[in-house]
Amino acid sequence: MVRDASGTREKLVRAAEEVFAAQGVDGAQLRDITRLAGQANPSAVQYHFGSRAGLLDAVMAERQRRTEAVLAAELSARGLNGDTRAPEGDPSPDLLRALLGALIAAEASELATGRGRRGLRVSAQLSHESGVRRRVPHPTLAGTRYWEVIGRIEECLTSLPEPLRLERLDLALTLVGAALADRARQYLADATPLTGERLFLADLVETTASLLRATAPADGRTAP
Incomplete structure (x- = not known):
């Protein structure tokens, strides 16, 4: 039974x-x-x-289980398992890129299979439920390496005011999810992307890092 x-x-x-x-x-x-x-x-x-929500959580938990193993290996390969926190107020571009590179590589590992591609298509629709803006992870992300990396990325952005920092981080993760989901859509449709996967992922890291490190507008440094 x-x-x-x-x-x-x-x-x-x-x-x-x-x-x-x-x-x-x-x-x-x-x-x-x-x-x-x-x-x-x-x-x-x-x-x-x-419930329907319970089934959706199970789908996301299964995808997270697969990418967690890849993320752990990526962090180790990049020497990011130790205490590599950014100094306060320092955007630390090299550390930021390394963390983004590990996270994006782990997520992109799902592009290798049909199941993973479908998972990326689903998870991109749920990026607003991650809990980043409130610093309260969705249950499927609680205690994961993925959530740990998100926190370490935020530590690279302490020069930004907190509300803008959290909003921008959430937006950046949404961008990553949408980009990978679109790539997955093309693969599932047997379409030929404009760029090879290696260039696509490298550019996604640079684009996301640039978004996160953009100078805050003058009126964004004060509360609304």
Whole structure:
């Protein structure tokens, strides 16, 4: 029974990845997910995940599990496992680029498989739920290396006022998610991107770093 339940959950998660990616998180129909998963019971999602939101969290948790392993390896390869915090008030461009490079490389590892590409298409629709602006991670991000790296990136931006810093960081992560999701869309459609993947990722790191390090406007240094 336990094996059967686990197998059913896995089928529902995989089906949800496909349907959420194709129809959108808000437009997807649960009946299409249960049908694709081969489940005769229309209440299978509620039974195994409690709700549509619970199923979506399971999809994102599975994707996060895959990228966490890659992120750990990227941080180690770049010498970022130790205490490499930026001095207060110092934007530390080299450290910022290294952290962004590790994070983007981990996320981009999902481009290698159809399942990963669909996951990127889904997660890009949920970037506003990460919790960055409130510093309260979504449950699927709590305690992850991903969330740790976000905090370390913020430490590279202490010259910016806090509200602007958090808003810009959230915007930058949204940009990364949207760019990778669009790349995934092209791969899934067998379209040929304008640039090779190596150049695309290097440019994404530089573009994101430039966005984060842009000089704050004069009226952005005071509270509204």
